[in-house]
Amino acid sequence: MPSVFRIGVDVGGTNTDGVLLDPSATSQANKGILAWHKSPTTLDPSHGIQTVITALLHASKIEARDVASVTIGTTHFINAVLEKDSNRLAPVAVLRLCGPFSRDVSPAIDWPADLRDIICRYCAFVDGGLEIDGEPIKEIDEGQVAQECRIIQEKNIKSIVVNGIFSPSDLVQRQEERVSEWVREYYPEADVVISKEVANLGFIERENAAILNASILPFARSTMRSFERAMRRLQLQCPLFITQNDGTILPARLAARLPIRTFSSGPTNSMCGAAFLVPDLKENMLVVDIGGTSTDVGMLLASGLPRQAAAVTEISGVRMNFFVSRCEEVQPIFIGLGGGSLVRKGSTSAKLIIGPDSVGHHIHTRALVFGGDVPTATDYAVVAQGLTNIGDATLVPVAVRDGLTEYTAVVTQMLERVIDSMKTSDADIPVLLVGGGAILAPDTLRGASRVVKPEYSGVANAIGAAIARVSGTIDIMVSTADRTTRAVLEDISRMAVDRAVENGAIRESVKIAEMDAIPLNASVPPLLRTLANALATRKQNPHFLTTTMQPSLRSLKKKPSERAVDGEASALDIAAYKPTVTAQREWLISEIDLEWISTGCYILGTGGGGTPYPHFVRLRQMLRTGSVVRVISPDDLSDTAVIACGGGKGSPTVSIEKLPADEQMEAQRMVYEQIGHGCRPDAVIALEIGGGNGLQGMLLGASSNLDVPTVDGDWMGRAYPVSWQITPVVLGGDKAHFLPTAIADGNGNNMLLLSGASEKLIERIFRAALSEMGSHVACAKGPCSGKNTKEWVIDNTISLAWRIGRAVALCRVKNQIDFVADAIIEQVGGRESAKVLFRGKIVSVERKTVKGHVYGEVVISASDVSELSGLLKIPFKNENIVALAVDGDGKEEVVASVPDLISVCDVSTGEAIGTPEYRYGLLVFVLGIQASEKWTATPRGIQIGGPRAFGMDADYKPLGIFRKPRSVIDEFAQR
Structure with missing residues (x-):
């Protein structure tokens, strides 16, 4: 008889849960669940796992040889990050292959300071990195790597990240791979993570993900060994899998190398298990998973799948991007409410406080109902609900019983607040309660149209692990000499579906979850790195291959942040917030102003202008080190004022990878040194408000070289692809308005144009050089008078x-x-x-x-x-x-x-x-x-x-009526 039974295990901070499932009997009343068990999580997780699986096999009378697979979901790795546990997080050194670029945006610059201090201990900026066309920015240098390895070894840092500019597109020079080989040669004891294996294009986000992955590696290996020890002691010969962020399975050996793929598997398992328990789901539901330590809340869609994540994911305040197994649920919310949460009076008031600290896996020795001496949420719940199957309620003293009413009110308030925080509208929404701590929750909650507690809800996480899906991932390089990208991706998708079926999927259940194509523009014929990921339901007894086709040089024939909402600190009152505008009508930009401006700039960028994020973190760092960013109204300019202008020119794809060097200021220096006679700008205006260029005026103005205000306006009111598509050309005619004009690429290549027939021709001249300068340069336009600025500006776009x-x-x-x-x-x-x-x-x-x-x-x-x-x-x-x-x-x-x-x-x-x-x-x-x-x-x-x-064969038809934006300076200026 073939092995068909599956075991799912969830190793939580308090309890280890398990279920034994017969996948052929899920339509029966017991949903195919032959046994389930809870046991306290042990310091060595293998003991808790062994206890749970032994209990499952004994209760179901199933032999170990009949188990087809064991799948474990764990929050161990993400908990180490969330708890900022230096005992489980290794210090990391970063080797950036970047040449002169990115030096003003250091690794982890946007992280919470306490987490950064634990993990990010050293960074070296070394030669390497690629341009978008595949040409090296600088050739990698073995001598530099050897020297940095000696420094890192002296610092006793054993986890190293190698991150190169445009590395996900580098399948030919293999810079990251070659550097990692040198690191292993000069520092054999080190763990090396190359960024391209962890995430996709997006330099900061990919590096963040790689750093977290490197930091957790030693703990991940020891955890996987613990899981495997439990399997050996139980004489289980079946495969061991770990669940990934997207609810699919990953072989344990791969999870030990890429633990970041499992970071959010706990909430995902919970939601997938909840969907399994409520198969007739016809509307979106909030899943509230109350464990022993915390409560996690996520959105389950009517399709039965968790809500898909945004393009960029945040974990513990760290921005990351993933291609495969990214976090499916956007902004999961957690609160410190669980069965083991401590209950006590506040130190400054008589108010009852629940959590966030917890007795964790010691609940069976420390909670009152088990003979302990610490009041926990479980003690109150047992007495309040008259439960007889958990401990001994008679051990709970009168003082605790007298606080039942207040306890119930506080728990209700905490849950109602987290439900309200997760909803996306004011309408009530069904709430599905799961987890062992679901007993803490009342049967009705404000904001919930109904509260559902299905049978087996206490082990929903383990059920989610048992039913975890399989995936089929393809990652290969494909020629596009005679084919469109769309046609290539269609074939790649079919390959991903076939791969999922090979890995044990039911073909009819396979769905494409993600696709992407990264151009490799230096190659002839043209090549794409193509990626596709398919998700599917497992067959009852699949042959588990779980392989990924790795990149190869061949053609394809006809390929929020997590938020704690129960803290004491109050959030910014956005509605009441007022920006600082002086009596001299200067708007002094704060960090919160800058954050909002960055968000608005990208929306006004209409897809282009480059992401503002690298410029935002750079400008925010300038604010934190004493720079002052000032914005003035164009109405306040004198006619004779000298207005500088600067911005990036080129592909927005470059800006997400090649973080700036000093090219913006280099271009400005060329222009004003050429003019001479002590000419100095009185203010700066952005070329375009859209995208990253919308912040360039403020970056230039606040720099120590200039220290001048930025005009509240720009020449486009949006983003346009070429710098002659500006209002000065519309309103001022075809001549060249800004001379001299300069471009700089940050890598030592500069151009200065002293005269030109028109702005359009100047643009064409620079474009001819642009593609040879990495498809992205800084541009400094010659000065403009205050009089012309007031005539041409699109007002108040900042x-x-x-x-x-x-x-x-x-x-x-x-x-x-x-x-x-x-x-x-x-x-x-x-x-x-x-x-x-x-x-x-x-x-x-x-x-x-x-x-x-x-x-x-x-x-x-x-x-x-x-x-x-x-x-x-x-x-x-x-x-x-x-x-x-x-x-x-x-x-x-x-x-x-x-x-x-x-x-x-x-x-x-x-x-x-x-x-x-x-x-x-x-x-x-x-x-x-x-x-x-x-x-x-x-x-x-x-x-x-x-x-x-x-070149579009269409006439322009206006969408509506333009309304001039209201000036922040006019509204908030001090009187």
């Missing part, structure tokens, strides 16, 4: 970005993210000025880079709540150009076009998604925003910035 960012933040804090699109629309002029064009899921992306521009098209399939059916196609050239509604017959209709703004935003966060981040499976909404009348009031503006300027 104010507008601030208002948009504040609206997004307010929706988050009020847990009204479902209404974030409406909140943004209100800030940009209301329903006469903007509207939601579409809602749905990204189902296709094509992109290529030509002369520093990212060209491509994203296709979005409508969701059930969309006002439009069918598809929405958005061609882009760095920025989104037009939005085309496609009906069932394939007929296309233009619903918005440039110069109006077309912004794609993540439904789960309200934040913009740039064209480099478009990815299969992301749920999005698309906003259309009316452009400034400085673009739309004249035929010349439409000629320069309209759809025909991009």
